[in-house]
Amino acid sequence: MTPREVVVHDRMQQSYAYLLTEPPGRNFHAGFEPQLTPAQMLQLGVFGGRYMTDCTQEFPDAWFEHARLCPERHDPELNLFKVNASQPLAVWRAKGWIHPDDPRGWFQWYCRYYQGRRSADDERQIRRWRAMTRHLAQLRSCPLPGDWNCRRKQRQALLHWAYDCRNI
DSSP states (O other): OOOEEEEEESSSOEEEEEEEOSOTTOSOOTTOOOSSOHHHHHHHOOGGGTTTTTOGGGSOGGGGSSOOOOTTSOOGGGSTTSSOOOOOHHHHHHTTOOBTTBTTOHHHHHHHHHHTOOOTTHHHHHHHHHHTHHHHHHHTTSSSTTOTTTTHHHHHHHHHTTOOOTTO
């Protein structure tokens, strides 16, 4: 694949450029196996619909055809599990979870990674993704498998990390 440059102009980044060096959705690091694509996540409902409303030009139009978005405000009703499972960006910054290349956090990193960008931050982000599996174990303790009312906030949080827990 011939590398392709992407130049970003949105509210949080101006003239940020990166290279796509892998085909979209392919050649992921060993052990990094997200269950959902960014498009699926946006369609199911994540981040109260507020996330990525000003950077749609960076990603394929198809990702946003059925996305549940709300540019005006964060609306938990747009989330698949109808709860707010997000922390403010200020909390993420204070904890040192934000890398300068991806000022919106893990999901922005994942969208760019999915599209084919590889970066020095990949290993850290993949470790963070793996750490979310502890929540899967807690969901499996729900008395009724598939009961979406059991641990809804954890289910939504897992969805934010590309884990599909609709059938757990």
